[in-house]
Amino acid sequence: MSTTQRPTDSAADTLAIDAGFVAGLLRDFIADGIRKVGFERVVVGLSGGVDSSLVTSLAVSSIGAANVVALFMPYRTSDPQSAIDAYAVCDSLGVAAETIDITAQVDEYFERFPDADRTRRGNKMARERMSILYDQSMAQRALVLGTSNKTELLLGYGTLFGDTASALNPIGDLYKTQVFELARALDLPQSVLTKPPSADLWAGQSDEEELGIRYAVIDQILHLLVDQRRSRSEVIAHGFTAADVDWVDTRVRGSQYKRRPPVIAKLSSRTIDREFRYPRDWGR
């Protein structure tokens, strides 16, 4: 699979955003979302990566640092640099970060399943973090902000009911390269902007090595397929390899279940989300 594909200029142009406008809209989105449920605070799982750092920054500029609970939840194999970066983000934003180490609760479980592979362990870590975020949500009356970007969501590159779980996701309609663009515009710490994206399940892990294609290429293919509704042959005509286009397309189709609520067996005449349709903001 090619990792040296040069994106075409015309496709790159379409991913460009007006960072100031987008940041303003997302700040309003956060403030509106918490007001509607009667909360005043948010809680964010801060990893030291660009996605959660950006979300924390947007939240601080939206509702103030005092209303943002930033939780750093490392595992014993997390890269030590992550803690440095997470605290650098919090220092720059004036947020008091709290660390909750998840090693004990994860390791205790896997003592029963010592042969569990990295995927199972990674999923477990993501779900432990989710359970902590939702507990703190209740304890501190703080809404859980999501940190999954559009690239991850479309590829299914996340853990169901784990890192993809949240109440409000400000960056779920921004591709990874757009997340970087916005993070640069908001002056996040340099180390956050320059280090390779990683799920940080172990030191040295790299998203792009795992995925096998650079985000710059994935995002342009996704943008053409999803946003521009281009056909496979049209995307290839833009200069992308058939292998890369097919890989992206297969990932998107194969992960649809992660983007939908659980399937309900239809029995009654008014089944939830089929005939029973109300907005999420119903009564808010």
Added chain:
Amino acid sequence: MVLERSRTGVRPDQEVVPGATGADPLEAPAPEPDPAGSIVVALAQCYPRLGDVATNLSTHLTVIRDAAAQNAGLVVFPELSMTGYFLKDQVPDVAMRLDSAEIVALRDASGAANIDVVVGFILESDSHRFYNASMYLSAGEVVHVHRKVYLPTYGLFDEQRYVAAGNRFRAFDAPLGGHTRRPWRAGILICEDLWHPSAAALLARQGVDLFICPSASPGSGVLQGEALGTARSYDVMTRTYAQLFTGYVAYCNRTGFEDGVGFWGGSRVVGPLGTVLGALPGAAETVLFHTLERSELRRARVTYPLLRDERNDVNDAETDRLRRRHPRD
């Protein structure tokens, strides 16, 4: 809600920050009613609360009073201003009839404050059909009701699932609060109606001076260098219709969020030469005031007698021919 007074020449991108100018807009000198044909229009760019008719009614009554205090002859509220937009199965729950208590309260307010009002709501018919409607109130009476004809059911829209479509575009005489010697011809186009130029053309053929365009347009399509694709589309449409039909366009879009979808505001008045005369720069809850001049309509139609030259006979003949040849189209 902030009150913003606009005059010809106000830059559309001018920031509206409450109190930033040091002058309370409420204290700005109010124009006197002009028998020669000036009319102050207020565009109430508000944030309707989804399904909360009582709160929305309260907001409407406050804005109506404030706008009247500014000598406005007409205040326009956005599409579905009384109910919010993404109602889904709430449509029957929030539907109103013309004799519903909330509508009566709005009619009474227009009469008491001597100001005409355009308000958006779900209208329930005698046969229990539900319409996305906007009505024009004056002196305590319902002057006109427009049922949205074009119901978008694509992309993020699903209107045809929940409401019935209107089937007419009718112009009417708008008293404008009695602030002018004679009424202006007006017509209402609700949001998606604007995307069909035949709708505006039908109103223009009926002599419309003022296109009243309530809207609940969601922001979509983040672009480099300019805010949103939808905002650009409405900029093109409102300026085009104003210029080609040599009339005023009063476009009132809502603001706020529903299920994460942000409504981009950008309410505006476009003059009969296609110039944006006043516009709100973003999605703040603000009332935009602008003075419309009968003399501007005259000047535009002297300069560009497009309505005089319109070949309705050719249009009718060609339409008849097409209808005979392609009856299903």
